[in-house]
Amino acid sequence: MMNVKKMCVVILAILLTSAINIRAQIPRSEHPRPQFERNEWANLNGEWTYTFDFSESGLERGLFNSEGFDAKIVVPFCPESKLSGVGYKDFINNIWYHRKIEIPEGWDGKNIKLNFGAVYYTAEVYIDGKFVLRHFGGSTSFSADITSFVEAGKKHNLVVYAHSDLRSANQGAGKQNLQCKSYGCNYTRTTGIWQTVWLEAIDQKGLQSAQVITDIDQSKIIIHPRFYSESGNNLNITILEKGRKIGKTTVKANNSSIAIIPVKKAKLWSPENPFLYDVVYEVTDEKGQVLDKVQSYLGMRKVHIEGNKIYLNNKPFYHRLVLDQGFYPEGIWTAPSDEDLIEDIKLSMAAGFNGARLHQKVFEERFYYHADRLGYITWGEAASWGMDCNSEITARNFLSEWEDIVVRDRNHPSLLVWTPMNEAWWPDQVQYPRFVTDLYEMAKNLDPTRPVNTVSGGVHIVTDIYTVHDYEQDGKRLKNILYNEKGEFKQTPNHINHGKNMNIGFNGLAHSLQFDFPKYTGGQPYLIDEFGGIKWTVDQQKNKGGSWGYGNAPKTLDELYTRLESQVDAILSLKDQVWGYCYTQLTDVEQEQNGIYFYDRTTKFDMNKIKAIFSKTPETK
Known part of the structure; x- marks a missing residue:
């Protein structure tokens, strides 16, 4: 009979293999923000459903209430691409996406962020038919706080509507074709979702962003943090050199805080020696309990x-x-x-x-x-x-x-x-x-x-x-x-x-x-x-x-x-x-x-x- 220790090893191996297999099935499954990474996140790439809306009547037809469209598309690849499974090359002014999302029960009590790497050009986000957010700009990342729209442990309908008017001259096209077919130095268009979509669980008083400036002349790192909610909590910042702690400071978790960390014998980043320091951000309460943890890195250069x-x-x-x-x-x-x-x-x-x-x-x-x-x-x-x-x-x-x-x-x-x-x-x-x-x-x-x-x-x-x-x-x-x-x-x-x-x-x-x-x-x-x-x-x-x-x-x-x-x-x-x-x-x-x-x-x-x-x-x- 298998002893408990061996059984635990077998179960762990099965779970690990299952996780690897699931990850392999998700296109672009890696974390999309290596400079601001949390452990609690879920990649939403993969098979969604979609429908084109050439008549631009989707809102009137209530497509934001959809529980699934007839056709399938692989996100994060645009519908013009082969990898999306669609390959439609003509102009696409409007497209609707749908997929089911489920919030892990362990995320209860935290703010739930729905993140988009990029959607070309205008995006509208709906949860269970309710309007959440509108974003303008086909190249930039954006997030929607969907905490009030979802419940942990339940499934919800996520609908994304993308609109593009490429020929209006009011939006940047880059090298996308303004004619039907590619010509000269203009190529196939990109419409809709074209970068990773993911969910993230964040403490209500967690770290929202951190601007990093490196001053190599004074051998200092200057960090300006920004928080989702200011509080009496602390932000602990640790700088590591190949796993060894070489700098640490603590500041109040307020948007007015500036962290200045001296670095002795700083290793500079350059093409010849692209040295990167690891950075760990931790928001802690008055008892020292970690509320939010973010992994990052930086390079000291000027x-x-x-x-x-x-x-x-x-x-x-x-x-x-x-x-x-x-x-x-x-x-x-x-x-x-x-x-x-x-x-x-x-x-x-x-x-x-x-x-x-x-x-x-x-x-x-x-x-x-x-x-x-x-x-x-x-x-x-x-x-x-x-x-x-x-x-x-x-x-x-x-x-x-x-x-x-x-x-x-x-x-x-x-x-x-x-x-x-x-x-x-x-x-x-x-x-x-x-x-x-x-x-x-x-x-x-x-x-x-x-x-x-x-x-x-x-x-x-x-x-x-x-x-x-x-x-x-x-x-x-x-x-x-x-x-x-x-x-x-x-x-x-x-x-x-x-x-x-x-x-x-x-x-x-x-x-x-x-x-x-x-x-x-x-x-x-x-x-x-x-x-x-x-x-x-x-x-x-x-x-x-x-x-x-x-x-x-x-x-x-x-x-x-x-x-x-x-x-x-x-x-x-x-x-x-x-x-x-x-x-x-x-x-x-x-x-x-x-x-x-x-x-x-x-x-x-x-x-x-x-x-x-x-x-x-x-x-x-």
Whole structure:
């Protein structure tokens, strides 16, 4: 007869195996917020039901009361994607989702948060037919407190309604198609839920957020916590170095509290040594009982600008970036697995890049987590293409979304530069300057620790970094365009529109001549953060216009390597004028076939030759 000890071991093994099997059945089952992780959470990814609502009559038909729709979809993959099980590629203006949720009995007495990584574009949340929350913004995370709508141990109907009006020009589209089919550098759309959905149990007086600033010059960590409810409780913060406690402090659990923790012999985060400290936050009552516990991490590093250079940890840091659009053949905006996020970073580093401009998409937090771990520099960007940047409605929509982006990601050490917009080329003289200035000031107020590249390759109004785009294919000509013999820098195309024939004035008066767009005159970093884009298909000679890229395609691989090296060498030779670059792009994306890798991430070129080119620095060139 089996003794009690052996029986316990067998039962534990069965439970563990069952948990692993359940986890394996859930797509994207890993915790979506590695920098703010609690033990009590439940992943809601997997099979939901859905229905399209092309007539936009769902509210009238009471779809928010649904107990299940006829069709099935796999969350968190968008309905346009193969992995969703739907694969509908045409415009989807309205979609309704449903699934049953059950709150564990052990969560009774706690606040229940329903979290969404991202839903494109406007989301409405209902529990058992009751309206819970509305959220605007297709790229940002949000939460709904559903405590008053649910009971522990009972099942409830969760309904999510997503609406998108991509062609309105009032919302950021990024690289999503504004036409029916993909064309040029615009690709398959993403609608509805496209990042992880999860439940979380939190004490009513728990920790809501923590802004972390690392001061390497004084070897201190500064943390500003925020709580769901202020109280007489304490917040204990512990800093660990590979499991060893190296710092601890206690502050009152109030939003006015600031925790300052000295760190002796601090290990700095850098691409060469991406060291991360573990952080444990614990809210305790007057008896010392832990009410809320959050696991986190941080990297001690500093980024700043002096003159025309960007510095990392007080040393000049030259950016050798690649444009990463974050598209996947089967998942569109959503990586099929956590391993795919890691693989993209490793592929970029294997090609010789030290980081990426995360282009026209807000990447999920786990991408930043892996970049933090692997020592991979990132520039954080928003999905701004498709917007009318002269519209006050657009500004209203985008500013609130931009605020959420900065607040969500500002603690990641790998993120060095903010880039809210890309290639805004048709500005007016009134609303556009106001909009761009607001974006800049918002970023600096929310996060004063990073430089802002306000409009990459577009019309700069106020910016810390001046960036230009140029796809000239000949290296010598590219060099002369960027900085010619007369000592003149290439300017962003701020001459395209000077407000002529536009009613942009106050009380009907034209103000088109009252504002002069600024030009680059030196004194700040100047980068070419888009260049290259050399087209190369599977069979270059047989291609008959089915692909898209920049310039005339080279006839041979040797010609491609020579052209590429001439472009990189030209930029590196301007080290006193141009402080870094971003090559277009990491992978092919659908019909745009100018990546370093194919769309499925398989090898496209001789990677030894590619790495030798992109590993060059101004010193080694």
